[in-house]
Amino acid sequence: MNHSDIQRKLHEGQMKLPDLQGHLKTMKINYADTPVKPISNYEISEEENLFSKTWKHIKQLKHIKRLNGIPIIQQYTVESHCHRTGILFEYFALKENIRISPDELHWVNLHDLLESVTGDILYPAKNYDGYTEHLCKELELSLTTKEEGYHYLRWYVDYIAEQRFDKAKWNLFKAIDLLELMLFCVEEMELGSRVPTIIQIRNNCYDILKRSEFKSVQEWILK
Numbered sequence: 001m002n003h004s005d006i007q008r009k010l011h012e013g014q015m016k017l018p019d020l021q022g023h024l025k026t027m028k029i030n031y032a033d034t035p036v037k038p039i040s041n042y043e044i045s046e047e048e049n050l051f052s053k054t055w056k057h058i059k060q061l062k063h064i065k066r067l068n069g070i071p072i073i074q075q076y077t078v079e080s081h082c083h084r085t086g087i088l089f090e091y092f093a094l095k096e097n098i099r100i101s102p103d104e105l106h107w108v109n110l111h112d113l114l115e116s117v118t119g120d121i122l123y124p125a126k127n128y129d130g131y132t133e134h135l136c137k138e139l140e141l142s143l144t145t146k147e148e149g150y151h152y153l154r155w156y157v158d159y160i161a162e163q164r165f166d167k168a169k170w171n172l173f174k175a176i177d178l179l180e181l182m183l184f185c186v187e188e189m190e191l192g193s194r195v196p197t198i199i200q201i202r203n204n205c206y207d208i209l210k211r212s213e214f215k216s217v218q219e220w221i222l223k
Contacts, residue, residue: 050152053152054113054152054153057113057116057117057153058110058113058116060116061077061078061079061082061110061112061113061115061116062077062078062079062080063077064077064078064079064115064116064119064120065077065078065120066078066081066120067120067122067201068119068120068122069122070195070197070198071193071195072188072193072195072198073188073191073192073193074184074187074188074191076184078112078115078116078120081112081180081181081184082108082109082110082111082112082113083109084180084183085108085109085111085176085177085180086105086108086109088176088179088180089105089108089172089173089176090105092172092175092176092214092216092217092220093169093172095216096168096172096214096215096216098168098169098172100169104164104165104169107155107156107161107164108173108176110156111156111158111161111173111177113153113156114140114143114144114150114153114156114157117143117150117153118139118140118143121136137158137159140157140158140159141157141159144157171213171214172214175209175212175213175214175217176217178205178208178209179205179209179217179220179221181201181205182201182202182205182206182209182221185198185199185201185202185205186202189202206221209221210222
């Protein structure tokens with residue numbers, strides 16, 4: 001099943017995606033004047049026990065290293081990246097007066113969950129050209145399409161998540177994803193790192209974010 005097939009089935013209602021893992025459905029978060037409501041009404045099938053399966057992947061994130069092959073001073077895992085990205089996303093959503101749902105915040109907190117299966121694919125390879133970018137999308141979709149595979153992680157696929165987020169929220173997430181990476185590189189430099197790749201990553205993120213459509217992000221990095 002390719003991207004077009006999945007998108008068509010989503011629009012036609014033939015493919016139903018779980019909104020969230022049922023263990024979180026009773027949690028409630030109040031955002032400004034947004035009514036307090038359950039985080040999700042998705043029911044877990046006792047037979048499939050989706051949360052038990054997903055939890056194993058969540059725990060695995062602390063063992064998946066980011067910036068593979070680059071000498072770094074601090075430990076940098078996918079788990080820590082996701083956690084800090086979630087905190088920053090919530091903060092800047094409030095600064096930008098963008099209302100986010102508990103489901104959306106949950107996704108950001110675990111946005112790289114599929115890397116528990118694939119590992120952290122380095123940016124230069126993933127984005128080498130349009131073909132490699134397409135291959136990485138196909139890999140995620142292939143892993144989560146078959147029932148005998150990781151179908152219970154389909155909710156966390158970037159391509160599918162992008163269909164649920166509106167443009168402002170998705171662009172904010174992409175900006176904050178970069179911001180967290182930039183801040184890590186800044187910390188590495190403050191600790192004494194002079195690794196050229198770390199400096200280049202920091203500079204690349206800075207150059208992109210200083211032109212961000214989000215004023216609060218621009219102001220924060222320019223201070």
